[in-house]
Structure formats: structure tokens, C-alpha cells
Amino acid sequence: MEKRPIIELNDIIKRFYVGQPNELQILNGISMTVREGEFVSIVGASGSGKSTLMNIIGILDRPTEGSYVLDDVNVIAAKDESLSKIRNRKIGFVFQTYNLIARTNAIKNVEMPMLYAGMGRKARVERARELLDMVGMGDRMHHLPEELSGGQKQRVAIARAMCNDPAIILADEPTGALDSQTGRMVMDLFHQLHEEQGKTIVLITHSPELAEETEKIITLKDGSIIGERKGSGRACLS
């Protein structure tokens, strides 16, 4: 039996500078479905429309045309204020450059999305500790980001992405700024979240090797999906 869809994109078209002479179409009708518990990767060369697609999946941007249903919510129809709420509850972002708040320590960083979700202080702290323990950062939760290595920062960022128990984790080149060894550790953490907790994960990467580890590989070229196939699994790499 097929699992229920979490992301349903239908004929997504994105144009920039609409109505101007330099109008530019970046996405030419993307349709894709990500089901609950899937680990999907989106690959493509730079300029293929990866980032634009990621912004639309992460509802940081609206498509020009097409429909998008995220976890049974019609995102297209939602107002800006409720988009913030949807992002907060349903999407866990992991960025290439970590994007931790420099002035606050690890645990405060993990607490931040829960603050916007309106959680009480005690519940926040408890959840943040639990998540930092899970990513192996329990002993460094009072360190500032500048006192952490890249891999450690990304683990804090993953804990932060998890905190509101989102429908999907959206990771944009999460290992792009890391050396291969720490990148490996971060990838292992994603696999752990996927396998042990059944998290739905969308990984955006330009690296074919990392994409092979995922269950489904969607390849983008010039704003269109040119291929969708199963990944060959982790085993072939190890």
C-alpha cells in the first residue's frame, strides 16, 4: 500500500520579471510527489532551477502557476502570515551555511523555531536538550556557534530543523561546506532520522554520490524534470 503524499507539486511554473522584456521562465511545469517517510534527492547542475524549486517547496517563494499541496494544506491559497506558520510547523530547514544565530548558544538556536510556534519556556528547553542529545551535541549545548566546528554547527542546525516535528526536512546542500568526513557524519544523521524516525527528507544536492544514497533521485535540467529513478542505496558506497 502506498503511503500518503506529503508534497504534491503539479505543473509548477516559475517566471521572473513577469510582463517585462527580460521575462525569464525558470521552472517549466514541474510535477512531483513525495510520500510520507521517503528520502528523496533533487539533483541538477547549477542553473537547472534547483534553488528556485527548493524555495517553492520550502514556501519561501510562490510559483507563478501550478498547485502545491503540502501535508494536506493548499499552500497556494494561504496568506503570507499563515505561510510563516506553515513553514514553522511543517518544514525543517537545513542550510548549506548552517545559518545559526551567532550571538546565541546552541540550545537557544534550537529553541528559536519553538519560540515562534508559541511553546512555553520549559517545554522548549526540554525538547531542545533532547534533540541536541540525539544529534550528539548534548555536551556542547551552551557553546556559541563560533566555538563549534562546521560539522557540529550542522548537527545543531539539524536539531533545530527537527524541533517542531515537521512533515519534511528540507536540506539544501547540507554537506556543501563540510569536508568529506564530517559530511559523511551529517549524511549518516539524515539516514538515522529517516530510518529510525521515519522522517520525510528532501535533499537538494549537486553531488551524484550523495544522491545515490537516497531512495529516489529526481534530476532537473533547464527547469524540467528529466529523470526520476530509485537510488542504488548506501551499501554501494561503504
Added chain:
Amino acid sequence: MLIIENVRLALSSLKANKMRALLTMLGIIIGIASVIAIMTVGNSLTSSITSSMSSMGANNITVGLQQRENEEEETETGMTFGSERNQQKSAKEEDYFTTEMLESYCATYPNEIYALSASETIGSGQIEDGNLYANVSVMGASQGYFVANDLTILSGRFFSDRETDDGDKVAIISEKAVNNMFQGDVEKAIGSTIQTNINESYENYTVVGVYEYEESAFTFSTSSEKDINTNVYIPLKTALDKNHKTGYTSFTVVTQAGVDSDQFAGTTKSYFNTYYRNNRDFEVSAASMASLVSAMSDIMGTVTTAISVIAGIALVVGGIGVMNIMLVSITERTREIGTRKALGATNGSIRLQFIVEAIIICMIGGIIGIALGIAGGILGAQLMDSEASVSASSIIISLLFSIGIGVFFGYYPANKAAKMDPIEALRYE
């Protein structure tokens, strides 16, 4: 809940940039401190002046001669420049209030007038006796003068009627002068003769009384105890004779208790103006001490407000400084804003975060400013020998004002942050 978190956030970001935060606050600190200090000094000066003026007698009416304004002598611009015709005239013998006028005035209003005080100044100099000296001002005074000025005879007596009528050379001196001249021996002082030296003109007076010296708020005690200048009072006629005069240019009326002194001032003015109807140069003015006091505190209040407004400009400049730094800080934290928005912060919560930060800067600045302002005000009041009165309302108003500055000057930067596009903000280098 979110407010508390925002306050924590704001404090942590201020802590991260302590020096910058302090410099930003400086404008607010200076503005608030100067407003508070000026208001404190102004208030205490006003209250000390009014209280010492009232102590001189709130029921007193001062009557004086005043030069008539001749409309036809005004120039086109309405200003009277010093052409020969309208130069300041000095009152001549025929313009003075005469003793007869005053006597008939007293007889006309026996129920309103308690005492009538007139004085005639001779000049300032010293009482000298070998090495001993005392700084004095010699003036002729009526008995009413002692009443109007609340002077108490400690020992001896006031001038007798004969001494007053004849213009005898008798004097009443202060206890300070007794200390200087007679080693404080009052008994020895009374009956002795003192020699006054005013601009090398020597006079001898016989001491008949000693009065209690009261320090007034107007004497800024810069001179030492020994050098304090006190008055030597002689009979009015003695003084007039010495100055070759037969009348007075001003006098003071002490009204009976229960008389409306403002109203009686008007009555007095019209009474005396009947004498001066045909005088081309002078008319009579009369003002009650109560109206002087209120006019005085009005003036002081206006001056204080005006200076405070000028000091308030510093606050506006400070506010602009806060806005400037908030704009810088928002540009620096563009990525942070993008991250927060991506992770679920609404435009409203971003706006709130930065407004709270601006308010916190202004409020801390305001509190420091209030503390410095009070300290400065107390110091200033002490330097002027008056009691500092810090008004609670000015503190509350300044605190609210500094919060208002935070909101006003924080809104624009905060709104700018709130409206940032999260994609652009995340990409910002």
C-alpha cells in the same frame, strides 16, 4: 510571553556590542539628563525664590513712580529710540511722594493699611573704629519698614518720635555689626557712637537698638562671616536730609490680614494717580507681592520650559542616532532575519523584535540619563544654595518619552527588517 523573549534577545544583542550600545545611548543619556537637571534646578530655584519673596510678606504692596509712556513720541516702528525728547527722565523733587501724601493715604484707608514702609538709601561702606570694621549699608527706614521686613529689635529700642521728626543721628545696627565692633557685647553697643565711612564721607551715629540679622536666600554666602554686609538703619528724615530730598520714589504698604492685596494695589494706584494726573512725566504703579511672586514663578517656569525644550533637541538627535544604529544593525543581521523568517517568524514578530531592541536602548539610556540628571540637578541646586526638588512627574514623563523615542525611531528600521524578502536575506553576504 514573546515580549519577555524579545527583551532577552535585545539584551543579548546589546551585550554582544557593548561599546556601540553605550555610544548609541549617549545621545539619549545626554538629552534626558539635561532636561531633568534643568527642570530640577529650575523648580528648586523657583520655589526658593517664591518662598523667600513670600517670607518678605505676601500681603505687601510695592508702590513706585513710573515714567509715563508718551505715544506721540514713538517712532514709526513703534520703538522709542534715544532721541533727546524721550530720554529716561529722573524724578525731580516735585515728582516725589511727599510725607503729606502718605499721611493722608494712611488716614483714608485705616482698615486696610497695617503699616507703611518707606526707606531711603545712603550708600554702602564700613563702620570703622581703629582696626575694627564692619561692612554696612546705611539706609533710612520708617517703623513700617521694620514691620514689612519682619525685623526684630533684639535689644534697645526703635527711634523715638522726636528722633524721627528731627532727623537725629541715631542708628539701629545688626547683631553681626555688634559682633564685629563690640565683640558681641550688646549692652556696650547701645549708647555708643559709631563712625560710618561711605566713600570717604564720615558720619557719627548713636546706637539706640540692635536687630536680629536674618540670612536671606538672596545673599549668596560668598563672603566670610566677618565680611557680611548688614544694614545700619537711621531715621528716614535723617537720610532724606542727607540726600537733600523731601520725598520718596517708592514705598511699601503692608495690608491688614484679610485684605485682598491685589485689589488694594489697584485702589492704591488710583488713589495716588489723582495726585499725578497733571504730571507729564510720571505716574504711579502699585503691585502686590503676591502678584509679583506669581509673575516671578511664571517667568521662571517659562524659562525652565524653554531651556528644557532646547535640551529636548538633544533627545531628538539621540533618537536619530538610535535609528541610524538600528539600520546598521539590521543590515548586519540580514541573514539572521532571513533565517528567522525561514524558520517561522512572521513579519510582525520581526518588527516587534527590533522595536523592542530600540526601546530597550532608549529605556536604558533614559534610566541612566534620569540618574545623571537628578545628580546634576541636586548638585546645581546645592551650588545655588537652594533645596533640590525633583519632580516625580518629570521622571515618569522622561521615561515615557524615551520609550516613545524608541518606538518612533525604531519603527522605520524594524519595519524595513520585517519586510525583507527571506530568499534575498538568506542569500545576503
